[in-house]
Amino acid sequence: METKIFKPNQVEAAAALLRAGQLVSFPTETVYGLGADATNEAAVKQVYAAKGRPSDNPLIVTVTGPAMVEQYAQPLSTKAQALMKAFWPGSLTLILNLQPNALSQAVTGGLKTAAFRNPANQTTLNLIQAAGVPLVGPSANTSGKPSPTLAEHVYHDLKGKIAGIVDDGPAQVGVESTILDLTADVPTILRPGAVTEADLEPVIGQVRSNHHKVGKTEVPKAPGMKYKHYAPDAQVYIVDHETDWDAAFKWAQAQDYSIGVMALDNVLAAHQLPTNVEAYSLGQDLSSASHRLFAGLRHFDPESSVKGILTQGFADDGLGSAYMNRLNKSAGQVHFDPTQA
Known part of the structure; x- marks a missing residue:
């Protein structure tokens, strides 16, 4: 139609x-x-x-x-x-x-x-x-x-x-x-x-x-409690701490494919981006990051060929709880391990 x-x-x-x-x-x-x-x-x-x-x-x-x-x-x-x-x-x-x-x-x-x-x-x-x-x-x-x-x-x-x-x-x-x-x-x-x-x-x-994921035989009372949500085609990796970004960029540079990075402006400005990294700004703070999160994840679906997306995490409280709830579901609870760099 x-x-x-x-x-x-x-x-x-x-x-x-x-x-x-x-x-x-x-x-x-x-x-x-x-x-x-x-x-x-x-x-x-x-x-x-x-x-x-x-x-x-x-x-x-x-x-x-x-x-x-x-x-x-x-x-x-x-x-x-x-x-x-x-x-x-x-x-x-x-x-x-x-x-x-x-x-x-x-x-x-x-x-x-x-x-x-x-x-x-x-x-x-x-x-x-x-x-x-x-x-x-x-x-x-x-x-x-x-x-x-x-x-x-x-x-x-x-x-x-x-x-x-x-x-x-x-x-x-x-x-x-x-x-x-x-x-x-x-x-x-x-x-x-x-x-x-x-x-x-x-x-x-x-x-x-109560943000638990309900079981296979349960009927959820609200959307988002049972099924996979918010996931782009590429695997999302949550970067938990600003101190982990050096290792995250080092890991990205070592990959033989393109990597997306979603982070605040201060993180992006503080690092020399590898040639295989495509950056998407989450703005200045948690509020702007929450506003831009879904648009960023969507950016890396039709508009680029990245196979992994490193995304900035925040403290899980206040508005951060909403942001991390969506980001964890998007990543399937996968967090970047800085020791692998």
Whole structure:
């Protein structure tokens, strides 16, 4: 099929496709999502087919605000209301108990819960409002590949498989939303993001983190808990410490193939890059690195022939938890060993 590109002032045309059961990618402040009418089971199933996504990997439901959530979820708890007031619209996804048969199993993965998100992107809020229904919104990429932060990334992966893409420029955050399970005894972060424990606890008290990968027979409550994610074609190696970069560049130079390097500007400036190294800047700090991570991983897929990507690691706390969560999954937990140089 033809994949049409829509500008932000063309959301009515994109919404018409959604109402007709078609798939349309939409922008958020984190990454681009793949939208379908969350109340149309046939349309939702097309999302799994277009992405090549396992059918037991539940989908996030993207909404315009609490009033839309209340049409499908059980009555909102005091904590849920407080979180929505504090962080919505924004990069926080909440897992809530559903009303009986409120959404199809194609959305929930067969669970009695669903994840709801109210993105901080006015174009997408306008799109949902025009469509008149909530949208499922997994990342708009081939399943397992780095998430898209540009409309061009979506087009690369899904051209001919979806009806349209609403292009609103680059995503501002660059890593997906924090997912918080409010159905647990203690609210639990299942996927770290820009909203951290330190942000959440002043609003609702104690918060736990549980980023484990679920077993083969388990149904994950949230995306990213079971299957391989964010992986480019080349093997990613995490460089844990700035003091390891001398060894990392020495190792890269010894290879008989091209190596990609993703690092902060100060690391790149401090080293003479071997001739077989292609550098991608992660910017000045952790914030810019989080914003550029997926774009960098995607850069080394279609645009170069590198067979390994050395990527800078950070401390696993705060925003670093979100960054390292994605980077570890992209690398398959493979860390560069400086003793091998």
